Amino acid sequence: MTAATGEKFHATSRAVDGGAAASVGLLERAAELMEQNGVQQVLLGGVDSLVNDSDLGRLGQAGRLKGADNAQGLVPGEAAAFVRLTPEPEEPARFHAAIQSVGLAQEKDNVLSDRYSQGRALLSALRDAVNGSGLPEGDINFVVSNSNGERYSGWEQLIARPRFYRTRRQVLPIAYPAMTIGDIGTAGGALALMLAADSLLKDYAPGPTAVCEVASETGLRAAVVMGRVTRR
Template structure:
């Protein structure tokens, strides 16, 4: 990245909390938002999920449910704004198109962003876009966010995603592949749902002395994705990590901890086991790693912004293991991304 981006605010709706503060507190406390749900197919089967508790009227359709979640998280992220919504651009990652998510049957992918903006009741910059690609794609949009602020008159960017794996379509798809966590599969994922957004600015806001700045981003495509018949050798994750530190910002020896959207699957664990020793070459007694999925399950496209939100909060509130963090994100379709963030202190 040519210059740092600053995380100035955040908003979230997850199974662990209806706002960012509650969600982060639950993750810090290592709480679990898991519960058992009885499935209609196969009839009577029980699946562990991380489901947001809410009134049934908000879930009349999957499309409206995702729109409601996204609008709520955007509203929270904008609460501390110093800029008008018309000078704010939204960069949104909805559920990946290959999944045939039931929300796409309610609201066409091309109309999804417009539906979210309408639900907020505000007008946003015309450069706002929805981008396919999952959690890693969200991190990959950081470069685009900087371009919008430098070249297109945007004063701030809301970067985030919304997704729900708690639906019959994803249950069936993941079940056929043997990827769901259950009594016969300890190394499986727990379907979750969430919306998460971070508010990005070019310069630090307010008079606070400490700020969270994103210094580098890396993006790469893994050929052996979880959808293929082969295990990943970690090549794309390694490439994304190396690109993220290939600049004037923090380098590999500076990294103090990791935030990952690893979801407990055997595939995910194998990839990290291979890629990390090839990147983290500096001797460390321990490399602290946070896995939000242990609290809120696999939240798909929302995981990128949530990782940035958690990283920024830990740096700003001084409970992080150190001043520099890398966020590692993997999408189902093979996209891999990394973002390096550091605590910056004003003199």
């Protein structure tokens, strides 16, 4: 990264490929750095753009763009999004947002294959994240998803969610940032974390526990349990 940007980075800094879920998958590595290596803060995020001739061409050829003849397509976007992670928030606030667990799984039937996903990887990631948090599934109050509106994405969620969210709810609130800014690729992982944390800290969340569902185009699925915690 130093050679590419001309900036000096910490020796443990890493640049990875693999989409939004890959960046979220580094949360556990970030926790290790802070707990074992004395790192006081980590910036985690991504930069991406689908607004370029190459991506627009391949998405259009695959019939994946939203348009007059395709209501269930994606709207390409571009963004940079980063979140600051720290083991001890300095802000004198009554609450802080804590990442409690992460789940990862690889979906073999990704959007680039010739098959629709059956939601197996998303379901596995959700189960691992919730099991790791020690919370029952019924404690989840809302979801933040980087789903982009594609038919493929909707099909996957339609199959996976009823198999995971088994507790009876009148409604399960779900936030889709792509509805307002489009599909921002790799940056969507950090944005999902940011939106969940902001809603918890600014008290517009429907409850104290959130799950971020993050998918990458190449098949990686990530789930993150985040909660509002009272400062000690």
